[in-house]
Amino acid sequence: MNEIFTRTSIRQFEDRKVEQEKIEKILRAAMQSPTAGNQQTWEFYVVENKETLEKLSGTSPYASCTKNAPVAIVIAYRDGGRFEDYNEIDCAIASENIWLEAEALGLGTVMLGIAPLKERMEAVEKVLEFPEDLHAFTIFPIGYPVQKNAQQDRFNPEKIHYVR
DSSP states (O other), X not given: OHHHHHOOBOOOBOSOOOOHHHHHHHHHHHHTSOOGGGOOOEEEEEEOOHHHHHHHTTSSTTOGXXXXXXXXEEEEEESOOTTGGGHHHHHHHHHHHHHHHHHHTTOEEOOEEXXXXXXXXXXXXXXXXXXXXXXXXXXXXXXXXXXXXXXXOOOOGXXXXXXX
């Protein structure tokens, strides 16, 4: 999994459309991730409309890069499920798969934190006109990176604790 060691956060994108086949591969990767009890309460909004991308860029102080992305994927989750307390965790696992598949496809992205901050969640939900039982989790602006920096080596043996 070279992508684990090469993935970096990308916030600047070329003015170039992301091919539909690549978007579908990213979504397939997201939906392949495990969920608690296989409940799959997630939903994925693929946003290509420039006006909507512009509106999403205002939903968080860190989301401005969304307006210049050719596409964004918003992960959301529905109320309910057998293991409702794990709905956000399930979305987080799907997020990692989005990041890794985008990297594998030569694309760049960044995970923009929305949940659990209610004001950000409600702002995204309003822009996308979510039904009441659907909640925004995160935004992934995706595109071809303008530039790619090397990832830092984050391995730190001091953070490892063996219990034997």
